[in-house]
Amino acid sequence: MADPALGGLYADMEGRLGPQGWWPAETAEEMVIGAVLTQAVAWRNAERAIAALRGAGLLDLAALAAADVDAVAVLVRPAGYFRAKARALRALAVWISGQGGLGALAARPAAAVRRALLQVRGVGPETADAILCYALGQPAFVADAYARRVLRRVGLLEAADAGSYERARAALAPRLPDGADAPWLGELHALLVAVGKEWCRPREPRCGACPARTRCREAARRTADGAAAG
DNA sequence: ACCCAGGGTCATA
DNA sequence: TATGACCATGGG
Numbered sequence: 001m002a003d004p005a006l007g008g009l010y011a012d013m014e015g016r017l018g019p020q021g022w023w024p025a026e027t028a029e030e031m032v033i034g035a036v037l038t039q040a041v042a043w044r045n046a047e048r049a050i051a052a053l054r055g056a057g058l059l060d061l062a063a064l065a066a067a068d069v070d071a072v073a074v075l076v077r078p079a080g081y082f083r084a085k086a087r088a089l090r091a092l093a094v095w096i097s098g099q100g101g102l103g104a105l106a107a108r109p110a111a112a113v114r115r116a117l118l119q120v121r122g123v124g125p126e127t128a129d130a131i132l133c134y135a136l137g138q139p140a141f142v143a144d145a146y147a148r149r150v151l152r153r154v155g156l157l158e159a160a161d162a163g164s165y166e167r168a169r170a171a172l173a174p175r176l177p178d179g180a181d182a183p184w185l186g187e188l189h190a191l192l193v194a195v196g197k198e199w200c201r202p203r204e205p206r207c208g209a210c211p212a213r214t215r216c217r218e219a220a221r222r223t224a225d226g227a228a229a230g
Numbered sequence: 231a232c233c234c235a236g237g238g239t240c241a242t243a
Numbered sequence: 244t245a246t247g248a249c250c251a252t253g254g255g
Contacts, residue, residue, distance in 0.1 A: 022236095039237040045253060046236080080252040084238075124238045144236065164245085165237095193236060 003175035005156055010184070013191040020190035023134040028102050029061050031135045035127050036088050037079040048078035049085075061101070064093035088122020095120050102135055110138040125165050133189070137182045142189040143168040146196030153199070 024043075025031035033053065038046035052075040053059045058067055073086035095116075099105055105113055110132055117128040132140035141147075143165050151172075152162035161171040176185070 035236090038235090040235065041237085041251090042235045042253070044235090048253090078252060080235090081237085081250050082252080084250060088238085122238065126237060130236085142236085146236070189236090197236090 001174065002177045003156070004177075006172075006175060006188075007177045009154065009156065010188050010191065013195060014187070017191060017194050020187060020194055022186055022190035023130075025134075027060075028135040030059055032061065032092065032096070032102070032131055033059065033064070033089060035130045035134075036085055036092065036122065037076060039081070039085070039127065041080045046079050049076040049082075052076065052078070061093040061096050064089050065097045084122060088120070091120050091122060106136040106138070110136070110140065113138070114140070125169070129169070133182050133186050139176075139181050139185055141169065141172055141176065141180075141185050143172060144189070144193070147189055147192040150192045150196045150199065 023031045023034065025034050030050070034046055034050055037049045050059065053064075053072075056071075056075055058064055058072065058075065064072065067090065069086050069090050072089060073082045076082050076085050076089070079085060096102060096105065099116075113136065114128050114132060117123050117131060118125065123131075126142060126144050129140040129142045132138040133142060148157060148162040148165075148168045151157040151168070152159060157168060157171060161167045180188075
């Protein structure tokens with residue numbers, strides 16, 4: 001059943017932080033490309049790779065599907081893991097093109113599309129959910145590390161559920177508010193990331209909700225606690 | 231010289 | 244199912 005606290009948390013974060021404008025991409029295809037490039041890397045670095053692809057005329061799926069993997073690898077090098085990401089971009093572009101493009105995928109059942117996305121090498125659960133939510137308009141929640149950390153901190157996720165992506169996703173799915181659509185879930189995720197970024201920083205007093213050696217800032221903690229109370 | 235960042239794969243138990 | 248090694252660049 002729906003958990004009213006999730007809606008309250010959303011409202012409070014939105015009121016404090018305002019619209020986050022995710023996903024920062026000009027087109028749905030660019031969003032898909034960015035989803036791969038930002039894996040385990042600061043968004044700043046993904047942006048450099050995106051700019052390089054744009055400069056080479058490779059910022060669309062049809063072009064990537066036909067491009068040489070090694071040439072793509074050189075371009076996306078600033079995003080790290082460049083060989084793996086070049087291969088993933090090509091595999092994803094080939095698959096999506098073969099399915100008739102993003103428009104055709106958006107019209108298919110989300111669960112089936114998710115399973116298929118996970119078969120693409122280089123696409124894991126988080127990337128798949130991000131694509132579903134931000135590029136395909138499906139009501140998918142991205143239960144990434146920031147979201148899990150913040151939701152656990154504010155008491156909306158048990159520690160055991162916050163430990164892994166799939167556990168968190170399974171625990172949250174039935175509690176999403178009725179009518180939680182893609183724009184709402186996308187904004188919820190963006191807000192959770194914003195709070196998480198502000199909340200946990202290096203070289204601050206230790207925070208139990210953070211990864212080892214990560215420390216938290218007191219002011220941001222009040223923001224999160226306030227959001228939990230609201 | 232570390233530690234971290236908008237993950238995922240693969241081998242292993 | 245769940246760990247651990249590995250992938251690689253850029254910023255603090």
